[in-house]
Amino acid sequence: xRALRWISFMIVLAGLGWRxxxxxxxxxxxxxxxxxxxxxxxxxxxxxxxxxxxxxxxDKAVSATVLLPAIQSxxxxxxxxxxxSVGMGESYFYFVAGTxxxxxxxxxxxxxxxxxxxxxxxxxxxxGPVFGNSLRDGTGLLNVxxxxxxxxxxxxxxxxxxxxxxxxxxxxxxxxxxxxHIAFAGCAEVADESSDLKPLHVVPVMTRLTSNQ
Amino acid sequence: xxxxxxxxxxxxxLAVLASLFLPAASAQTAAKDKIAVVVSTLNNPWxxxxxxxxxxxxxxLGYEATIFDSQNxxxxxAANFENIIAGGYQAILFNPTDANGxxxxxxxxxxxxxxxxxxxxxxxxxxxxxSQMLSDSYSGCVKLGQYFVKTVGKEGEYAExxxxxxxxxxxxxSKGFHSVVDRYPGLKMVAQQSxxxxxxxxxxxxxxxxxxxxxxxxxxxxxxxMAMGAYQALVxxxxxxxxKVFGFDGADDVVKLIAEGKIAATGMQFPKLMARQAAxxxxxxxxxxxxxxxxxxxxxxxxxxxxxxxxxxxGKK
Amino acid sequence: MFKSDHFKxxxxxIALAVMIIALSLLSDKFLTLANGRNILLQxxxxxxxxxxxxxxxxxxxxxxxxxxxxxxxGAFAAGLLKNGLTLKCFGVVLQFTPFGAMVAGLLAGxxxxxxxxxxxxxxRLPPFVATLGMLSIARGxxxxxxxxxxxxxxxxxxxxxxxxxxxxxxxxxxxxxxLVALFVIISRRTILGRYIYAVGGSEKAAAFSGLNVNLxxxxxxxxxxxxxxxxxxxxxxxxxxxxxxxxxxYELDSIAAVVIGGTSLSGGRGSILGTVxxxxxxxxxxxxxxxxxxxxxxxxxxxxxxxxxAVAADKMGAPRE
Numbered sequence: 001x002r003a004l005r006w007i008s009f010m011i012v013l014a015g016l017g018w019r020x021x022x023x024x025x026x027x028x029x030x031x032x033x034x035x036x037x038x039x040x041x042x043x044x045x046x047x048x049x050x051x052x053x054x055x056x057x058x059d060k061a062v063s064a065t066v067l068l069p070a071i072q073s074x075x076x077x078x079x080x081x082x083x084x085s086v087g088m089g090e091s092y093f094y095f096v097a098g099t100x101x102x103x104x105x106x107x108x109x110x111x112x113x114x115x116x117x118x119x120x121x122x123x124x125x126x127x128g129p130v131f132g133n134s135l136r137d138g139t140g141l142l143n144v145x146x147x148x149x150x151x152x153x154x155x156x157x158x159x160x161x162x163x164x165x166x167x168x169x170x171x172x173x174x175x176x177x178x179x180x181h182i183a184f185a186g187c188a189e190v191a192d193e194s195s196d197l198k199p200l201h202v203v204p205v206m207t208r209l210t211s212n213q
Numbered sequence: 214x215x216x217x218x219x220x221x222x223x224x225x226x227l228a229v230l231a232s233l234f235l236p237a238a239s240a241q242t243a244a245k246d247k248i249a250v251v252v253s254t255l256n257n258p259w260x261x262x263x264x265x266x267x268x269x270x271x272x273x274l275g276y277e278a279t280i281f282d283s284q285n286x287x288x289x290x291a292a293n294f295e296n297i298i299a300g301g302y303q304a305i306l307f308n309p310t311d312a313n314g315x316x317x318x319x320x321x322x323x324x325x326x327x328x329x330x331x332x333x334x335x336x337x338x339x340x341x342x343x344s345q346m347l348s349d350s351y352s353g354c355v356k357l358g359q360y361f362v363k364t365v366g367k368e369g370e371y372a373e374x375x376x377x378x379x380x381x382x383x384x385x386x387s388k389g390f391h392s393v394v395d396r397y398p399g400l401k402m403v404a405q406q407s408x409x410x411x412x413x414x415x416x417x418x419x420x421x422x423x424x425x426x427x428x429x430x431x432x433x434x435x436x437x438x439m440a441m442g443a444y445q446a447l448v449x450x451x452x453x454x455x456x457k458v459f460g461f462d463g464a465d466d467v468v469k470l471i472a473e474g475k476i477a478a479t480g481m482q483f484p485k486l487m488a489r490q491a492a493x494x495x496x497x498x499x500x501x502x503x504x505x506x507x508x509x510x511x512x513x514x515x516x517x518x519x520x521x522x523x524x525x526x527x528g529k530k
Numbered sequence: 531m532f533k534s535d536h537f538k539x540x541x542x543x544i545a546l547a548v549m550i551i552a553l554s555l556l557s558d559k560f561l562t563l564a565n566g567r568n569i570l571l572q573x574x575x576x577x578x579x580x581x582x583x584x585x586x587x588x589x590x591x592x593x594x595x596x597x598x599x600x601x602x603x604g605a606f607a608a609g610l611l612k613n614g615l616t617l618k619c620f621g622v623v624l625q626f627t628p629f630g631a632m633v634a635g636l637l638a639g640x641x642x643x644x645x646x647x648x649x650x651x652x653x654r655l656p657p658f659v660a661t662l663g664m665l666s667i668a669r670g671x672x673x674x675x676x677x678x679x680x681x682x683x684x685x686x687x688x689x690x691x692x693x694x695x696x697x698x699x700x701x702x703x704x705x706x707x708x709l710v711a712l713f714v715i716i717s718r719r720t721i722l723g724r725y726i727y728a729v730g731g732s733e734k735a736a737a738f739s740g741l742n743v744n745l746x747x748x749x750x751x752x753x754x755x756x757x758x759x760x761x762x763x764x765x766x767x768x769x770x771x772x773x774x775x776x777x778x779x780y781e782l783d784s785i786a787a788v789v790i791g792g793t794s795l796s797g798g799r800g801s802i803l804g805t806v807x808x809x810x811x812x813x814x815x816x817x818x819x820x821x822x823x824x825x826x827x828x829x830x831x832x833x834x835x836x837x838x839x840a841v842a843a844d845k846m847g848a849p850r851e
Contacts, residue, residue, distance in 0.1 A: 022630025023614070031614060031623040088346065088483075088490065089512030129396045131355050145507035149312070149337040151385065154351045158392055191356075191514070255826055282826035287680075287773050288575065288765050295568045296820040300559050313682035314771040317693070337682075377775075378678040 040152045046159035053141055054205055058185045060139070064098025064114045068122050071197055083190070086137045086144070090191075093138035096202060097185035098123070099210055102176050110176045111199060112184070124199040125184060125207065127173055130161040134203040138187025161203070168204050175209040183208045248276045248495055249302045251293050253310040253334070254285045257410065257438065259462050260308065262527050263333060263484040267306045270492035276303070285377075287314035294318040298325045304495035305329045306488070312337045312381045328498045330491040333484065334382065335508065344494055344505035346487045350382050351389035353480040353513025354461065358393030360478050360515055361433065361459055368399035369430040372422045374408040374415055374443060376435035383410075386435050386461055394433075403429060408439040415442025423450050431457040437464035437479055444476060463516060463527060471521045480513040483528050487511055541843070542792060542807040546814065553818040560821055567700065573813035574706040575600075577806065578761035579784035580791075581713045582643075582754035584805045587788055588717075588730045589750050590797025591650065591657035596758040596784060598668035599642050600777035604762030605672045607635030608681040608772030611688055628687040636759045642668055643755015647748035665781070672774045682771040692767025702764045709757065714802045726750060730797030786833075787812055790840040811836070 062082045070078040085092040100112030103121045108128050111121035136142055136157040147153040176182060186204035190197065248271040252264040264280045271278035281297065283290035290310050297305060298321065305322055307329050309315035319329045319341040331345035365371065373390075376383035394400050403426045408415035415434065419442060422429070434440040440460030447453040453475060460467045463481035470476040494505060516524050523529055554561035579596045586593045611631035614623040626634065642664060649660040686693075694701040717723040725746045728736040737743050761780075766772040791808030793800025815836060819829045 020629050021627055022633055023610075023624040023626040026614065026623045026625045028616065028618070028621045028623055031616075031625070087510035087512065088486065089510070089514075091512055091514075129393075131359055131393050133352055144510055145339060147508075148339050150335055150347060150349070150508065150510075151351070154349075154385075154389075157352075277823075279823045280826060281820070282829075284779075285775065286778060287769050287771065288776060291768060292568075292572045292816075293820070295571065296817060299562070299565045299568050300821060311680055311771070311773055314680050314769050314773045316682075317768070317770045378673060381679075384678075 040149075040155075042152065042155035042159040043162075046156055046163060049141075049156075050160070050163055050205075054135070054139065057139060057141060058097060058206060061095045061097035061185050064096050064100070064123065067094060067096050068098075068115050068200070071200070075197060079190075084138070084140050092190055093134065094188045094190065094200070095138050095140075095186075096188060096200070097183075099181055099183040102178050102180050102182060105176050105178060109201075110172065110182075112182060121199045123184070124201045125172065125186075125204050126164075126201070127169065127176075130164045130169075130203055132161075132189055132203070133157045134187040134189040135160045135164065135205065138189065138203075164203060164205070168207060172204070172207045175207075179212075180209060181211045183210050245275070245277045246303045246499060247301065248278045248304050248306060248492070249281060249293075249297045249300075250278055250306045251281045251283060251290065251297070252308045253283050253290075255280075255282045256285075259436075259464060259482075259484060259527075263308060263488050266485045267332065267488035267492050270489045271306070271495070274492060274496045276496075283310050285310055287311050287318075290315060291318045291321075294322055298322060298327060302327060303499050306332060306491045306495060307342070308332045309334045309336050316341055328495065330494050330498075332487050332491045333482070339507050342507075343498060344507060344509065346491055346509045346511055348482045348487065349510050349512055350385040350461070350480075350482075353482070353515075354386045354389030355393055356513070356515045357433075357459060357461065357478060357480050358390045360517060361390070361394060361431065362397055362400070364477055365400070365431045365457055367397045370401050370403045370426060370428050371431040371433065372404040372406075372419075372426065372429050373402055374418060374432060374434040374439045375405060376407070376410040376439070378407050380410070383407075383435055390433055408434065408442065410436050410438055412438040412442040415439030416446050417442075419443040419446035420450070423447070423452065429456055431459065431477070433459045435461060437462040437467040440467055440476060440479065441470075444470065461513075463524065465526065468516060468521060468524055471516055471518060474518055478515060478517045481516045481524055481528070482513050483511055485526075485528050542790070542804060542811065542840075545840075546807055546811050549811065549814055549818065553814065553821070557818070557821040560818065565817065565821075567703070569810075569813045569817050570703045570706075571700050572817065573809045574700075574702040575761045575764055576780070576783050576787055576812065577706040577809045578709060578757050578764065579780055580787040580805045580809055581709055581802060582757035583781075583784045583788050584791070584793055584800060584802055585713070585717070585726060585750045586657070586754050587785075587793050587795060588726050588797055588800055589747055590730045590733065591747070591750070592785070592795075593646065593661045593751065593754045594658065594781050595642070595646060595661040595664035595668055596754060596761075597777035597780035598665040598672070599639050599755050599758040600762035600765065600780060601774060602642065602668045602672045602675070602762070603635040603639040603759035604766035604776055605676050605681060605772040605774055606638045607631040607763055608684055608688075608766050609675055610634050611684055612681050628685065631688065632691070632763055635763050636756060639759020639762065640752050640756040643752040643758070644748065646755065647751035650751065651744035651747050676772070676774040678774060680771045680773045684766065684770050684772070689767045689770050692764050693770070702768065705760070705764065709760070710802065710806055717802050722746070722749060727798055730799075732798070783812065786837050790837060808840075811840075 067082055079092055083092040083094055098114050100114040100123050103113050103119050104111045110125045110127050112123040113121050114123055116122040144150055144153050184204045184207045186202040188200045188202045250264050250267045252260050254260050268278040268280055281293040283293055287310050305327055309331055312335055316336050316338045319336055322329050323341055328343040331342045333348045335345050335347040336342060375387055404422045406418045408418045432443050434443055437460040440458050444458050447456050457477040459477050460479040463479055467476055467479050559565060583593060610626040611628060614625040616623050646661055646664050649655050650657050691701050691705060696704055725741055729743050729746050733743055765776050787808035788805050790811055791804035793804055
């Protein structure tokens with residue numbers, strides 16, 4: 001009698017479980033693949049953004065031979081004319097391109113003279129790790145309002161910086177010797193006018209050796 | 214009989230007590246529009262500043278403003294929103310408790326036709342709030358990390374005090390910092406413990422860390438309250454001039470200690486700027502403006518001994 | 531004794547009525563349908579916790595772990611729904627349905643409550659200590675399970691018990707009302723209910739008269755855990771997110787409701803309906819202080835004073851021991 005009760009109870013339970021399933025069994029690989037497809041992939045995004053949009057927009061950069069003298073004569077006017085800023089901060093960005101003569105090379109940076117003379121430099125390119133949001137925010141191609149989670153937006157920044165470190169900097173380091181001329185295009189973030197403008201710290205999207213002299 | 218009388222008295226005295234807090238002007242307030250300020254917690258002076266500033270600006274603009282405390286609890290926050298919707302408020306100035314957990318509440322307010330302006334923290338949605346002013350902790354800590362490498366050097370042991378482990382900002386800050394510092398293999402993190410964004414807890418944890426790792430050269434703290442606690446621990450251990458302290462927030466006492474050369478640096482967020490701006494946005498919304506940028510990043514600025522004279526009072530002087 | 535119980539409940543009722551009258555005079559927003567619904571919705575979670583807490587306190591015990599169990603059950607269910615349960619050794623993932631996740635959350639709560647019961651009855655730990663330990667363990671497991679981050683975007687099916695409506699009344703309110711009805715019947719009309727009062731009245735006497743005191747306690751703590759789990763599911767469903775910090779400090783709110791409702795902390799005396807009144811008083815007070823624009827700092831002071839006065843009134847009414 002008691003066994004019968006148990007059996008009928010189990011049958012009812014099994015029936016309920018069949019009608020209202022508690023879970024579905026999914027193979028692990030399929031679950032992992034679905035999960036991956038659903039999450040934002042900053043590396044992939046940065047790669048396509050880099051080739052399709054960033055490199056295609058280099059002609060929008062202001063020429064260093066125009067920008068640098070403008071900054072020299074009056075930083076505030078130069079800012080008004082050529083800079084773009086994001087949000088409510090006081091920092092701003094220049095998207096700049098030009099050609100300069102290498103005046104010094106160290107572990108951390110490569111200094112160029114575009115309009116400067118002698119051993120003075122007015123542009124600095126990084127030689128080591130690249131940090132910050134210069135490339136992401138400097139061109140105006142990306143807008144934070146399109147990203148529900150700004151952590152994704154920050155990951156784009158890190159991925160872009162990684163591309164600079166792996167694709168742009170290694171050839172630059174081998175080419176950059178004091179005296180050679182290098183063409184560059186990239187973005188500079190200016191936080192504080194007094195320290196950041198001489199030289200202007202540019203994170204490059206592209207660099208090219210133009211002459212050995 | 215005596216006791217039931219007591220309870221009646223209790224309720225009556227409660228009513229009297231409540232009426233004491235009721236704005237004396239209940240007669241003249243009839244026409245005034247109301248703005249609600251919802252703050253994630255009032256247990257941290259930084260957020261008190263944020264809330265009070267937003268309220269003060271709203272009052273200046275001619276509104277009646279009330280502060281609601283969510284006590285770091287998304288469920289309490291949801292209750293606040295329900296009360297606000299029932300209470301006939303015109304706008305909500307909102308400091309979310311959680312980027313994801315707060316979305317549902319904002320959507321509820323939106324459905325009721327009340328605009329929500331997020332301050333300091335974002336919600337992970339672009340279709341809910343009218344506008345969001347977000348303090349970019351991650352990028353701020355990238356800058357702080359760069360300065361950390363510059364002042365501490367590329368080699369040595371250091372410790373990190375995390376905030377509350379369940380808090381988004383804890384990880385945004387820690388990840389930003391590590392995105393820089395982890396690139397230098399010579400810098401070794403020998404301890405990473407939670408100080409729960411709390412000064413006393415920060416002190417206690419720092420004391421233990423100093424016992425276990427007497428050779429550390431620096432400590433990175435997820436907020437300024439913990440940085441103050443860590444500094445106190447270093448003073449007691451006679452190590453204040455050996456170990457460099459890095460904080461985050463821009464609290465007044467830390468800015469003061471940076472000026473005295475006792476703390477290395479902090480990231481200045483701008484609670485007053487953001488709070489005032491949010492109140493002004495709400496005002497222009499009530500007056501008819503509708504096109505607001507969805508997300509407005511407010512960069513965090515690095516405060517160091519070189520530029521500390523420019524900062525103070527939760528912002529730029 | 532029965533008579534004095536009824537009398538007491540009547541007192542809380544008067545206190546509530548006076549508060550409601552006073553608040554409707556002070557604010558024109560108070561006595562509206564929408565606000566009434568708000569209050570009921572806001573107390574739904576505390577009500578679930580407090581029913582379980584009442585049973586525990588009636589046996590002379592206490593349960594400090596309900597807030598932590600709430601957090602764990604909500605996060606556990608949300609995690610199973612969102613990420614499934616990975617069984618590496620079989621190479622499969624069990625992808626839970628919303629219903630399955632809720633059942634699992636409920637079972638998790640019952641299980642943790644049962645562990646409370648076992649440590650109290652078998653290892654003879656005082657309930658205060660046993661549940662304090664569970665508080666910390668459940669919190670820790672919640673953090674491990676979620677990695678410290680909220681689990682979000684649970685979907686409308688899961689959200690139904692928190693955010694859904696039936697006949698214009700939120701599902702959470704229906705659910706809490708159903709639980710109240712169920713446990714009023716259990717506490718008054720069933721053997722278990724009578725035994726709970728007996729154990730709380732005098733554990734020795736109950737044991738001498740042949741009751742299995744330990745079994746009753748096991749049941750009570752398991753039910754407390756299960757009810758906390760339901761509260762956790764409601765919280766997660768309402769927010770469309772399971773926050774690992776959910777339920778922090780809720781045990782205090784629920785003890786306050788039980789105490790204001792006239793249940794004696796020494797056990798054996800009190801009722802579920804009293805607790806319902808206690809929850810209502812706290813809910814109305816919270817809501818009223820909001821509507822009157824009382825500063826959040828003062829709100830906490832006022833709430834504390836009300837708890838003190840309520841217990842003082844209760845003590846004065848009780849026969850001296």
